[in-house]
Amino acid sequence: MKIESYNAPSSIAEAVQLLQHGEATIVAGGTDLTPQIEAGVREFAATLINIQRIEEMRGISVTNERYRIGGLTTVTDIRESEMLAADVPVMVDAADHFASPQIRNAASLGGNLCNASPAGDMVIPLLLLDAEAELASWSDGAVSTRRVALADFFTAPGRTVMQANELLTAVEFAGPGEGFAAAFIKSGPRPALEISTVSMGVAGVITDGVISAARVSIGAVAPIPLRARDTEAVLEGKVLDEALIELAVETASLEVKPIDDVRASSWYRKHLTGVYIRRALSHVAGN
Amino acid sequence: MSLEIDITFTLNGRIVQTRVPPSMTTLSMLREKFDLTGGKLACGEGECGACTVRIDGRTINSCLSFAVDCNGREIQTIEGLGSVAGLEIMQRAFVEHGAIQCGYCMPGMIMQARYVVDQNAGSGQIMTRDDIARGLEGNVCRCSGYTKVVDAVAAVVLEEASL
Numbered sequence: 001m002k003i004e005s006y007n008a009p010s011s012i013a014e015a016v017q018l019l020q021h022g023e024a025t026i027v028a029g030g031t032d033l034t035p036q037i038e039a040g041v042r043e044f045a046a047t048l049i050n051i052q053r054i055e056e057m058r059g060i061s062v063t064n065e066r067y068r069i070g071g072l073t074t075v076t077d078i079r080e081s082e083m084l085a086a087d088v089p090v091m092v093d094a095a096d097h098f099a100s101p102q103i104r105n106a107a108s109l110g111g112n113l114c115n116a117s118p119a120g121d122m123v124i125p126l127l128l129l130d131a132e133a134e135l136a137s138w139s140d141g142a143v144s145t146r147r148v149a150l151a152d153f154f155t156a157p158g159r160t161v162m163q164a165n166e167l168l169t170a171v172e173f174a175g176p177g178e179g180f181a182a183a184f185i186k187s188g189p190r191p192a193l194e195i196s197t198v199s200m201g202v203a204g205v206i207t208d209g210v211i212s213a214a215r216v217s218i219g220a221v222a223p224i225p226l227r228a229r230d231t232e233a234v235l236e237g238k239v240l241d242e243a244l245i246e247l248a249v250e251t252a253s254l255e256v257k258p259i260d261d262v263r264a265s266s267w268y269r270k271h272l273t274g275v276y277i278r279r280a281l282s283h284v285a286g287n
Numbered sequence: 288m289s290l291e292i293d294i295t296f297t298l299n300g301r302i303v304q305t306r307v308p309p310s311m312t313t314l315s316m317l318r319e320k321f322d323l324t325g326g327k328l329a330c331g332e333g334e335c336g337a338c339t340v341r342i343d344g345r346t347i348n349s350c351l352s353f354a355v356d357c358n359g360r361e362i363q364t365i366e367g368l369g370s371v372a373g374l375e376i377m378q379r380a381f382v383e384h385g386a387i388q389c390g391y392c393m394p395g396m397i398m399q400a401r402y403v404v405d406q407n408a409g410s411g412q413i414m415t416r417d418d419i420a421r422g423l424e425g426n427v428c429r430c431s432g433y434t435k436v437v438d439a440v441a442a443v444v445l446e447e448a449s450l
Contacts, residue, residue: 002289002290003290003308003309003310004290005290006290006292006309006355008355008356008358027353027356029347029351029352030351030352030353030356031333031348031351034312034331034350034351034352034353035331035332035333035351037310038331038332044310048309048310050353050355050356052356076345099333099425100333100334100336100424100425100426101346101399101402101403101422101424101425102333102336102339102346102347102348102399102425103333103348103351103425105345105346105347106347106348106351106352
């Protein structure tokens, strides 16, 4: 469709008022949108809204042990955040493995989530942290917000629970508790610019060899980024030894539902899931 | 008549104005409106880095960025780095080390190399060859190896460290 109007709002209130007038294309860094338009898998709506000027949607902060990352915060901002490196290093790890420097400089966290790729790298650590997306819309003359757990946010490849009049303004999560350890591993034939064949996040608290608050998130093995709850249940409250790791490997490979595609076969993705969960659990156990 | 948007921004140190369709990429604008043809379109997907320019100091793939978003920003292209008469130190190093074959990817490669060396400058650390390769991971050259490119950047790192 031809773009009939263009807007570059400078506040969330302005943006969500524009969104109530029907279908619009939202652009931030453009790193996913442009190739999708070029490939013909997406079309511009009649209204293009450039949200890059909404400064209140940028930045990383913490209030009462709750971390907030604005939707427009770039992957570079996350990668270079000293606060996240100290408190939540798994976020920095995932950002470090993301695409290339030029894409990290442009790509926003909100864009990575709203694009809803099953292989979206920033989703994996956020699932470990039980993060929530903050969605804003215009209602009764004011900005209204709702929060959705990221585990419930994705519905299918490229699809989320967001409504057309909503804007993802931030992601929030509680600070990890004492003893929290997490690992992120991503695979691809080369380190840079790789769409993950499998990406794996594992987290937990190890006390006297026992794992609690076990979290497992896996990317590119199902229509949506997966919280592997069966695997978490197998791990929870047990001694993290070789037998338990073996059981986790078996459970995870039953829990994932990967497809065959150009990057890997389903069989290989299941195999990698096992390799990576073993590696990530060993890392968490060693911390 | 199709929608066009007026924008004003700083391009290689000068304030410029133009009108662009809202869907135009920054790369197309630079090449078609300003005849700055150093940045190239190759993959169009952010995989190759041939279109690398700096916006507000940070390098991006200009083939993915929207020209309308340049409004009010500061853009630097390879043409703003140096001139044929007075090459910037990174450009000169690429020439001196023969870090070039067909040249298509080089404007983007040099812009990214300049950026990563600038980024590292405040750290007090000397960049290793691995650091340089990592910094250039978003730039692809299809005709040469990367050894001479890394040689050229490493020479600049040493030269600037001794300044």
